[in-house]
Amino acid sequence: MNYIIFGATSGLGKELAYKFASKKKNLILCSRDKRDLIILKYDLEIKFNIDVKIIKVDFTLDKSFSKILKKKNIFKLTEGVLFPIGLIYDKDIINLDEKKINNIFKANFLSVVKIITNYIKLKKSCSIIGFGSISGYLGRNQNTFYASSKRALESFFESIAFKNYDNNINVQFYVLGYLDTNMSFGRNLLLPKGDLKKLSTKVYENKNVKFKKYFFPKWWFVISILLKTIPLRLIKYFTN
Numbered sequence: 001m002n003y004i005i006f007g008a009t010s011g012l013g014k015e016l017a018y019k020f021a022s023k024k025k026n027l028i029l030c031s032r033d034k035r036d037l038i039i040l041k042y043d044l045e046i047k048f049n050i051d052v053k054i055i056k057v058d059f060t061l062d063k064s065f066s067k068i069l070k071k072k073n074i075f076k077l078t079e080g081v082l083f084p085i086g087l088i089y090d091k092d093i094i095n096l097d098e099k100k101i102n103n104i105f106k107a108n109f110l111s112v113v114k115i116i117t118n119y120i121k122l123k124k125s126c127s128i129i130g131f132g133s134i135s136g137y138l139g140r141n142q143n144t145f146y147a148s149s150k151r152a153l154e155s156f157f158e159s160i161a162f163k164n165y166d167n168n169i170n171v172q173f174y175v176l177g178y179l180d181t182n183m184s185f186g187r188n189l190l191l192p193k194g195d196l197k198k199l200s201t202k203v204y205e206n207k208n209v210k211f212k213k214y215f216f217p218k219w220w221f222v223i224s225i226l227l228k229t230i231p232l233r234l235i236k237y238f239t240n
Contacts, residue, residue, distance in 0.1 A: 002078045004028040006057075006115075007085030009036035012131065012179065012196055016084055019200035021048040028074060032058040059111035060087070060103040068115065075119055080127030080170075080207060083112050088146045101145050108149035113156055120160070125168030127207045130157045134177045134220050138227045154213075161211040172206055173213045174199070177220040192217070 003020050007013040008029035017029060021044045029052060031037050037054040044052050055071070058064040075081075087107035089100050116128055135143055136151035154173060161171035180193040194217045206212065215221040 002026045002028050002051075002053075002074075004030065004075070004078055004081040006030045006059075006081070006083050006112075009033050009040055011084070012176075012199065013082075013084040014040065015196040015200045016082055016203060017044060019197075019204050021050050021052075023204060024048065024050060025079075026051040028053045028055065028078065030055045030057050030068065032056065032064075059085070059107040065106075065111055065114075069118055072118075072122060075122050078123075078126065080129065081115070081119060082129045082203070083115075084131050085112070086131070086133070086146070086150075088143060092143045092146055093141065094144055096145060104145045105149050105152075108146065109152050109156070112153060116156075116160060120164070120169060123169065127170040127172070128157075128160065129203060129207065130154075130171075130173045132157075132173060132175045134175055134215075134224060134227075136175075137224045158213075165211060170208055171211050172203075172209055174203070175213065175215045175220065175224065177215070177217055177223075 003025050005013055005017055005020070005027060008017050008027075009031040013031070017027060017040060020027060027044065027050065029037055029040060031054075034054070034056045037056065041052040041054050044050060053074070055068060056064070057068045085107060087104055089096065089104070092100075092104070112130070119126070119128070130153060132154045133147065133150040135147040136154060139147070154175065157171060157173040160169075161173075164171065176194065176199075178193045179199070180196055199216050202214070202216065206214070215224065
């Protein structure tokens with residue numbers, strides 16, 4: 001059986017591709033960069049002797065995205081689907097350009113919702129794995145719309161988990177803090193970065209859990225509580 005990974009060519013998506021491939025899982029990799037998809041496909045096939053299919057898809061383009069929804073035969077043959085995706089822009093603040101706002105919500109939320117709702121119709125059993133952000137736990141001066149889209153995504157995953165709790169559809173959702181990726185390179189962070197290899201191992205090990213929300217690194221759970229209770233004026237300097 002196959003697993004589908006959206007956003008597979010960089011960061012967490014790429015690390016997940018290598019983890020699942022190392023466990024002899026055939027993969028369907030989706031990304032907007034076809035060149036990177038081809039390189040990743042052949043590397044995984046050679047190293048792990050698995051079958052890898054690739055699909056170029058850009059969640060911000062309606063024409064591109066509509067094609068993925070038509071691939072029902074591919075979806076039917078899968079064991080699960082993962083969404084380690086995240087579109088973010090520099091200067092993501094309240095007066096961000098409207099087109100960029102739309103792109104953020106399409107990529108981070110609306111497209112994921114459409115894929116999952118169509119995917120569930122085709123499957124009697126599967127795993128659906130999503131990834132949010134600790135940034136969604138508090139309104140922000142920066143990354144405003146990215147954080148908003150991730151908060152919406154978390155609520156949606158909770159809803160599909162409740163809806164499908166009595167059947168064989170498993171749902172997991174990871175609330176992520178800072179990760180050791182190219183996005184955090186060169187940034188002065190107050191807290192340590194999460195290790196991608198440890199995260200990908202946890203995702204693989206827990207892929208068949210009925211429903212659970214995870215914080216990674218796990219101490220972000222405590223911080224999430226603080227973010228909801230400490231007055232905004234005291235923590236705004238740590239969230240900008």
